[in-house]
Amino acid sequence: MNDAASAAGARLLIRQYQPADRDDIAEVCLRTAAxxxxxxxxxxxxxxxxxxxxLPYLDYDPSLAFVVTNGHRVVGYVLGVADTRDFVDWWRREWAPGFAARHPHPGPPTASRPAFDETQLIEAGTRPERMLVAELDDYPAHLHIDLLPEAQGQGLGRRLIDVLRAALRGRGVPGVHLGIDPENTGARAFYERLGFVELPSSTEAAPLFGIATA
Incomplete structure (x- = not known):
């Protein structure tokens, strides 16, 4: 699938992920992670x-990765998996061993106080079971979406999610879910505007939302 569309008033395009985008996606992830x-x-x-x-999403199923590009670099993306249970199994076999070797223990603390401390991040990288939420029968897919400031406020987030939902719908996947940072109140409002609903297993510390693909 290659759904390319230009954003009104800006030279930004949505297209499917290409291997050359990998480092840019890592940078966008980092620059939106606080x-x-x-x-x-x-x-x-x-x-x-x-x-x-x-990065594990790109290795597992690059066909469900879509990016926003300004013609020179990636400035946003949506990454998805159609079957979270299978992804967890793959992560445990294929991703966790290498991750643990690269990150055997937390590094020294920094002056910042992030929402995730380094110990929590390393645990997240080695314990993919954290992704097995209670609502997987209805929302078996999940996604991550991030946009740099230059790509925000132009409807691109909605369009990225629409592209991913269409791809999932074409595979017969009934619904997709996501988790949000509880401190990111803007993200909560954005997803609610798109029609995401808070799921029963959502908590104040770990908000969880889902939406049907149809």
Whole structure:
């Protein structure tokens, strides 16, 4: 699938992920990882956050990765998996061993106080079972979406999610879910405007939302 569309008033395009986009996606992930702000230098290794929330998705199923590009670099993306249970199994076999070797223990603390401390991030990278939410029968897919400031406020987030939902619908997947940073109130409002509903297993500390693909 290659759904390319230009944003009104800006030379931004949505297209399917290409392998050359990998480093840009890691950068976008990092620069939006502090409750939507830049997390560069927050952790002992700037690759830590992308290795939990972006790069494994590219390795597992790149066909469900879509990017926003300005013609030179990626400035946003949506990454998805159609079957979270299978993804967890793959992560345990294929991703967790290498992740654990690269990140055997937390690095020294930094001056910043992130929403995730480094110990929590390393645990997230080695324990994919965290993704097995109670509502997987109705919402078996899940996604991550991030946009740099230059790509925000132009309807691109909605369009990225629409592209992913269409791809999932074409595979017969009934619904998709996502988790949000509880401190990112703007993200909550955005998803609610799109029609996401808070799921029964959602908590104040770990908000969880889902939407049908149809």
């Amino acid at each position: 409750s939507g702000g830049d997390a560069t230098g927050v952790y002992s290794d700037d690759r830590l956050m992308p290795e939990v929330f972006a």
